[in-house]
Amino acid sequence: PDSEIISCLGSKEGFSHMCLALMGPGDTAMIPSPYFPIHMYGVILASGNVVALEVADPNKFLANVAYTCENMTPRPKLLIINYPHNPSSATIEGDFFVEVVRLAKKYGFLVIHDFAYADVAFDGYQPPSFLTARGAKDVGVEFTTMSKGYNMAGWRVGFCAGNAEMIRGLGTVKGYYDYGMFQAIQIAAIVALRETESAVENQSLIYAGRRDALVSGLKRLGWNVQTPRAGMFVWAEVPEPWRSSMSTMDFAMKLLEEGDVAVSPGSGFGPAGEGYLRLALVENEQRLRQAVRHIGRCLNRNPQGVA
Ligand SMILES: Cc1ncc(COP(=O)(O)O)c(C=O)c1O
Known part of the structure; x- marks a missing residue:
């Protein structure tokens, strides 16, 4: 349904504005470490705090998410994840997201998955989508982009899909900051999605x-x-x-x-x-x-x- 998806001017625009919609003074986000800069600064620019958790070993990352939630007061509000990961190239299997959803429900945090490299994978590996995990839409959203696989970085086309309330928040912030996408780019993106698999x-x-x-x-x-x-x-x-x-x-x-x-x-x-x-x-x-x-x-x- 329309309430569960919104187009963005590239995923970075959507991601940063989603942070503005969700975060404020006193709120904490857990992010991967090392981090793609906007995963850190999107939160900081929204006046939030960041806890950076080592990304290389997915099991250790999840254990650290649970540990942080158990030991931090108030608990973190948001988990930001990004697989395939930039810069470390770390990857995961689908069951990783099942555990993310379980932890999100247990500890009450929201999830943003930055899925920028959804289309760039080798040797038969298929990067899993967060939204394939049962219950993912209850707790979070996923950003995709046409910058990488479709080679359209300068065109600025991306999407955010998932939790309707989070999407509504992003839409409200975007309503103040931008007026949407040049129609020619919308048409080019539609043609690319239909014709260029x-x-x-x-x-x-x-x-x-x-x-x-x-x-x-x-x-x-x-x-x-x-x-x-x-x-x-x-x-x-x-x-x-x-x-x-x-x-x-x-x-x-x-x-x-x-x-x-x-x-x-x-x-x-x-x-x-x-x-x-x-x-x-x-x-x-x-x-x-x-x-x-x-x-x-x-x-x-x-x-x-x-x-
Ligand atoms: C992890 C990650 N997220 C987001 C982006 C930004 O993509 P977009 O061009 O859709 O804003 C990049 C591109 O460098 C990236 O590596």
């Missing part, structure tokens, strides 16, 4: 090829990297001796200045990202191989990490 699948194959080129190249350099099964990023540990001899920000600057390679320092995603880099799969395979060669040359020239 195979192009979206093909897009994932392109990202998988880039992932393989980057991961195998970094492994050849001796880096400790996991192969992501979804999303648009490789989350790589900074190798020694640089990990213990310089900050992640300085290491990223070194790669930029001496290797001409731009990466995101993990510390840009909070303290839990220190010691990691987020490498984006937004260049073609050839350029990614070139980037690996540049990284290898830059670090070989300077193997002790001395600037």
Whole structure:
């Protein structure tokens, strides 16, 4: 029904305004750590507080959610989750959301699932939707976007679906801030949703090829990297001796200045990202191989990490 879905000007717009609708002084949100910046700052800009919980191991994450609810007064009002996760590429299976719904009902918190990478998955993995869990609509909403799988980032089209009361709150805030979407973009989005399913699948194959080129190249350099099964990023540990001899920000600057390679320092995603880099799969395979060669040359020239 219409009351359970609303279109947004990209999912980030909807997410931030949903935080304004839900949060206020004294309210706390639990968010993944490391965090995609708006998951933290959407809450802070709405005058809320944040508790950041380690995201890498889904069981540990859920145990920490329960622990936080048991030990915090007043209890957290909101849980923000994001799988496939940016920046760490962590993924989950469907039963994860069954447990999220159970905990939400037990402890009385609301849930926002940021499902930005719903369409970008590899090797047969199908990222599960929060809304497939029984009772999900009682406690939360899910944001999807056409920015990633449909390659329409600049067009600003996303959706929020789920709990009608939360959607009504978002609609009220949006009513003050924006007047909706340019009609040509609405029509383009409808055509894309109706006609381009195979192009979206093909897009994932392109990202998988880039992932393989980057991961195998970094492994050849001796880096400790996991192969992501979804999303648009490789989350790589900074190798020694640089990990213990310089900050992640300085290491990223070194790669930029001496290797001409731009990466995101993990510390840009909070303290839990220190010691990691987020490498984006937004260049073609050839350029990614070139980037690996540049990284290898830059670090070989300077193997002790001395600037
Ligand atoms: C986890 C996550 N959420 C939301 C977004 C923003 O997407 P949109 O373009 O729909 O605002 C991104 C894009 O970088 C993202 O990685």
